[in-house]
Amino acid sequence: MRDYIIRRLLMLIPILIGVSIAIFVIMQLIPGDVVSGILGIEETPELRAMWEAKLGLDKPLVEQYFSWIGKAVTGDFGESFRTGEPVFPEIMKRFKISAELALLACVIAWIIALPLGILSSLKRNSVIDRIVRVVALLGVSVPNFASATLLILFFSKAFNYYSPVKYVGLFENFGTNMEIMILPAFILGSVMAGSVMRMTRSSMLEVLRQDYIKAVRAKGAPERVTIFRHAFKNSSIPIVTLIGMQIGGLMGGTVVIEQIFSIPGLGQYTLTGISQRDFPVVQGCVLFIAFVYVIVNLLVDILYTYIDPRISYS
Amino acid sequence: MFKKGKSTKNRALPGNESLLRQLWNDPMGRAGMIGVGIVILLAVFAPWIAQYDVAKMHAKDKLTGPSAAYWFGTDNFGRDVFSRIVYGARVSLVVGIVAVGIAAGFGYLFGMIAGFFEGKVESIIMMVMDVIFAFPSILLALFIVSALGPSIVNTMIAIGIVNIPVFCRTVRASVKTVKSTDYIANARSIGLKKMTILFKHVTPNVMAPFTVQATLALSGAILTEASMSFLGLGIQPPNPSWGSMLSDARKYMERAPWLVIFPALFIIMTILSFNILGDALRDVLDPKLKL
Numbered sequence: 183m184r185d186y187i188i189r190r191l192l193m194l195i196p197i198l199i200g201v202s203i204a205i206f207v208i209m210q211l212i213p214g215d216v217v218s219g220i221l222g223i224e225e226t227p228e229l230r231a232m233w234e235a236k237l238g239l240d241k242p243l244v245e246q247y248f249s250w251i252g253k254a255v256t257g258d259f260g261e262s263f264r265t266g267e268p269v270f271p272e273i274m275k276r277f278k279i280s281a282e283l284a285l286l287a288c289v290i291a292w293i294i295a296l297p298l299g300i301l302s303s304l305k306r307n308s309v310i311d312r313i314v315r316v317v318a319l320l321g322v323s324v325p326n327f328a329s330a331t332l333l334i335l336f337f338s339k340a341f342n343y344y345s346p347v348k349y350v351g352l353f354e355n356f357g358t359n360m361e362i363m364i365l366p367a368f369i370l371g372s373v374m375a376g377s378v379m380r381m382t383r384s385s386m387l388e389v390l391r392q393d394y395i396k397a398v399r400a401k402g403a404p405e406r407v408t409i410f411r412h413a414f415k416n417s418s419i420p421i422v423t424l425i426g427m428q429i430g431g432l433m434g435g436t437v438v439i440e441q442i443f444s445i446p447g448l449g450q451y452t453l454t455g456i457s458q459r460d461f462p463v464v465q466g467c468v469l470f471i472a473f474v475y476v477i478v479n480l481l482v483d484i485l486y487t488y489i490d491p492r493i494s495y496s
Numbered sequence: 497m498f499k500k501g502k503s504t505k506n507r508a509l510p511g512n513e514s515l516l517r518q519l520w521n522d523p524m525g526r527a528g529m530i531g532v533g534i535v536i537l538l539a540v541f542a543p544w545i546a547q548y549d550v551a552k553m554h555a556k557d558k559l560t561g562p563s564a565a566y567w568f569g570t571d572n573f574g575r576d577v578f579s580r581i582v583y584g585a586r587v588s589l590v591v592g593i594v595a596v597g598i599a600a601g602f603g604y605l606f607g608m609i610a611g612f613f614e615g616k617v618e619s620i621i622m623m624v625m626d627v628i629f630a631f632p633s634i635l636l637a638l639f640i641v642s643a644l645g646p647s648i649v650n651t652m653i654a655i656g657i658v659n660i661p662v663f664c665r666t667v668r669a670s671v672k673t674v675k676s677t678d679y680i681a682n683a684r685s686i687g688l689k690k691m692t693i694l695f696k697h698v699t700p701n702v703m704a705p706f707t708v709q710a711t712l713a714l715s716g717a718i719l720t721e722a723s724m725s726f727l728g729l730g731i732q733p734p735n736p737s738w739g740s741m742l743s744d745a746r747k748y749m750e751r752a753p754w755l756v757i758f759p760a761l762f763i764i765m766t767i768l769s770f771n772i773l774g775d776a777l778r779d780v781l782d783p784k785l786k787l
Contacts, residue, residue: 196623197626197627197630200623200624200626200627201627201630201631203627204627208639208643211643211644319768319771319772319775324767325722325723325763325764325767327723327739327743328722328742328760328763328764331745331746331749331760332756332757334749335749335756335757338749339750339753430632431632433632433635434632434633434635435632437638438726438727452635453638453727456638456729457728457729459642464642468631468635468636471631471632471635472631475630475631475632476630
């Protein structure tokens with residue numbers, strides 16, 4: 183197991199190198215150059231030379247890449263062009279907010295999706311099954327920005343309710359924080375719940391028709407034990423895979439939701455960086471999010487061995 | 497011996513016609529086909545269906561509610577919402593189709609090469625795909641567009657690139673399965689060229705998962721475009737996009753809820769229809785997955 187984890191961590195290195203090269207190459211595609219973007223109409227040859235030297239743009243591309251990535255691995259993502267503040271501490275500060283939102287969304291999604299998915303598989307082709315399938319299909323088909331806008335409209339019209347505008351941290355005031363986070367988390371969670379519900383249903387149906395489930399039932403095991411200990415546990419590999427992919431994807435989903443609800447998370451920081459053409463911010467955020475995404479997928483792979491001991495990584 | 501029954505007649509139909517009929521016979525497939533059909537009709541016949549020019553501002557009729565003159569009301573510039581939604585269907589569909597075309601074309605090519613030739617070529621291709629997969633898709637699309645500059649063409653390119661790995665993996669997996677079958681071994685043994693085997697014998701057998709993937713990717717591409725436009729980084733004014741319409745409407749939604757409701761309903765209906773059609777198509781093409 184330890185060897186497997188070490189091997190997987192080593193396999194991450196080429197992926198992360200590839201990711202960093204991709205980010206660096208995409209940044210080179212930017213029309214015009216960064217210095218013109220910073221200086222605007224104040225540009226003079228002297229100022230340009232000074233900024234090029236400051237940003238290391240006067241060096242060859244390969245050297246620029248190694249200089250950037252060399253600093254990035256030590257947590258130095260450079261300074262924001264707009265604020266002059268270092269990017270990495272800001273990313274870490276905002277990541278905590280996005281992680282809270284993502285975690286809350288996951289919990290909501292699991293609470294909705296797993297029981298309903300199991301129920302749907304047990305009551306196959308019944309009215310309940312059909313309702314669950316329609317709800318799941320709506321979950322995967324309604325874009326989060328559309329449901330967010332419609333729900334904000336609904337709450338304001340029906341209850342004259344508006345969620346607090348100013349963000350309050352989880353440890354500053356738990357109640358207000360939950361009031362801010364619960365609606366965005368529900369919207370993110372409902373999208374996630376749709377696919378988890380579908381996967382739980384189909385995976386459970388696949389397992390429920392296996393012979394060993396018939397054997398467990400024939401032995402007279404209680405239905406609860408049959409479903410949860412034998413069927414659900416064995417059907418959870420594809421569900422965990424999907425959930426793992428979704429947790430990583432949530433970091434992308436938060437970009438839209440944080441913007442709508444004015445939550446100062448990593449997604450909003452990335453988007454502000456993009457709209458202000460603040461390249462160190464964009465570069466740093468994209469690299470960090472891709473890193474989190476890859477690590478989450480690795481953790482999911484490791485989790486498989488705990489769910490299904492038949493999977494060995496020798 | 498055989499009676500001239502319905503099933504025999506169906507089997508005699510050419511592949512595509514039979515597939516369409518099978519989809520139509522399935523209630524979900526039929527719902528999906530109708531939904532997708534409406535969106536296609538709106539997109540194709542937009543100039544005839546739309547009541548007004550999308551950019552025409554009716555200064556006296558700003559933010560008026562739905563009426564006989566303006567079926568879905570007007571926006572803050574006095575533009576007709578219905579006409580903008582109709583043309584928005586065209587934008588969504590064109591961006592979706594071109595983006596999926598880019599993704600499917602490159603994904604097919606790389607998947608074929610990786611699956612058929614294996615070895616170092618496969619490792620390099622799959623490594624590149626893993627790198628693209630290492631980014632959340634919306635984030636990568638936004639990042640590419642931020643570098644290239646927001647425009648309709650760059651939106652298509654960005655969404656296309658993001659979707660390449662899904663097609664590449666689907667085709668590679670199918671090619672690997674098909675490659676190990678007896679008829680490919682026979683084709684090799686009679687001395688057929690690799691390219692002939694690849695395009696004449698392997699391609700038709702990877703088309704089923706490829707088609708399902710394309711339908712599902714289309715809804716994903718439309719969704720990504722709408723999300724990007726919502727964030728102001730997709731389709732740029734004066735082109736109408738459902739995503740940007742919804743985003744612009746948020747400032748006025750208290751006064752003019754129709755500005756939010758209609759674009760949202762059309763986005764939802766379109767994505768839902770493509771997803772239903774994709775599911776039905778998968779059930780028809782791969783009944784093993786129908787549970």
